Amino acid sequence: MSSPWSRPAVSPENSGLLIARAHDELLAGNEDRRLSDVRPLVQESWRRSLASLVGPEGLPTLDLASEELEAYRRAHPLAGVMDMIRALLLPGSAEDSGVVVAVGDAAGRLLWVEGDRQIRARTGDMGFIAGANWSEDVVGTSAPGTALTLDRSVQIRGAEHFNRLVQPWSCTAAPVHDPETRRLLGMIDVTGGPEAVTPQAQLLVDATARAIESEILVGRLRAQQDPPPRRPRRSPGTRALLRILGRDRALLEVSGESGETVVELGARHAEILLLLAVHREGMSAEALSEAVYGHPATETLRPEMVRLRKVLEPLAPALVPASRPYRLPEGLETDAQQMVSLLDRGAHRVALAAYRGPVLPDSVAPGVAEVRESVRQALREALIEEAGIDVLLAYADTVDGREDAEVLRLCLGMLPARSPKRAGLVSRIERLEQD
Structure with missing residues (x-):
């Protein structure tokens, strides 16, 4: 089956520039300037982000480590509908679908992040990974967190994100509720380029959320007719x-x-x-x-x-x-x-x-x-092989990286020819070679 994700006909670049300027003015304390260029939904979310002291280039917290994450998501109500989510949002080959699909809990913690391999590698760099907290009061305006805050489906385009690290991406998210109590269970999100925020994308994500709720209800009715043997409850360790x-x-x-x-x-x-x-x-x-x-x-x-x-x-x-x-x-x-x-x-x-x-x-x-x-080598090798230039430059300023000539040369090769950072790297490399 072909991918349901296609790019919109109209380019959003001009609108994005205006929104980015409004974002800069807001962070500079000039709240009343240029905000007319920003949707009210985004304006209100930006203000909530400021009130929560969200950093404009901060990283999400990792709330669930690997072992804890596995145990938690096995017991989560959305675990039983993951195959349906994959079938509806990632038909065909998920590895080159062009988008990433995330499923999270009611607190904004991502439990599953699947989809396009290259996009996952790039979004993972900003902490868009399973176990990370993407609630609005942690990372600011984004579709996953804002959808949970407003309890409705939301689309956030590029520069509308409060966090600058997230602004290269666009996303659509919708909350998922318990079909009987209407209690919030979590959310589903689609992240990618412009194709992730088309009207068709929002219709598809909304429809998937409703299908999930129906499937949960059907599963409960089946369980009532043929209840499985109960396992003894374990006290939290x-x-x-x-x-x-x-x-x-x-x-x-x-x-x-x-x-x-x-x-x-x-x-x-x-x-x-x-x-x-x-x-x-x-x-x-x-x-x-x-x-x-x-x-x-x-x-x-x-x-x-x-x-x-x-x-x-x-x-x-x-x-x-x-x-x-x-x-x-x-x-x-x-x-x-x-x-x-x-x-x-x-x-x-x-x-x-x-x-x-x-x-x-x-x-x-x-x-x-x-x-x-072993830990030092794991970090160094992963960054050398996979990290972007900003992360690699940050590593080059650490105790482990500042005298690593290979890392400095790699940074030099990745920087644009006219980057002002090149001179400092050349000087550091020459000093290491003299020593």
Whole structure:
């Protein structure tokens, strides 16, 4: 089946220039100037974005990390209609459809992002990925967030986006409701070029939302006639995150039914928890002591494990390591693993913003040094192979990138011939070569 997405006959460039000027005036504090060139719906959304202190070039927050995302979307009411959404909005080959289709929850968090491979790579750079929060009070005016705010279908064209990073794109989104209670379940969004904001696009997205609601109702009626066996409900477990990027002393953040607790760990305890988080299958006492001390030192390791258990027992009993082998009973996420997950999803700009620096930079533990280098290489290689020039230039200004001649030369080759940034790069390259 051919793609339903076709470009409009009229080019929006002239209108986009006027809207962009109005956006600049608004950010400069001149609210009354040029706003007549902007649709009232967009004007009101821009004002809400300002009131929410949304940054004009900010990035969305990553609210759902990889494992949490998988569990959450499996249980979401829209999981059962994803095949219908794909059939209606991405017929034929989704990989070259010309658009990206996103499905999110009522809070604006994207749960599925599918469609054209090249567009996904480019939109991922601004954080348009599964797990990211695209509500209006986080990223400003956009079809997904504004549709949820207004509880109606919305089209946002290019320069109408509040966030400048999103302005190369256009999008159409519609909310999806529970067919019985009319409670908001989430939204569906189509993002791409001008073809994503035609009148036909809005009709198609609206029709898909209504079809989804009907399918949910039909599914419930079938379930009532032939109810599946009930599974025992699991109580929410403990969530733990170990922050180790750019930190000499790690932070352990633990959240559960009783709230959230943050504790700063000693250097040795941070090293042990990091290694057990990376080696989820567990480590023998010999392997863990070599990774921590650089040589077999099980007699030194054992009392350290006793002290670590005493720290964890009142804070997070579910994280107390088991023995033989040493292993964490529940998964412990690290901010380094989350950053690598962002790279895997194509969110290079968000990943770079999340990279606060090397993993436990003062640690000399061999196992930690191995993790540190692995994370550094993952970031560097992903940016070299896939990132745009703006992200690569930002990486070139980090501790890891500022003396990387290969990165600097790649930036130089990607910049236009008359770019004022070229002179500085040439100077930096020459200085590195002299040294």
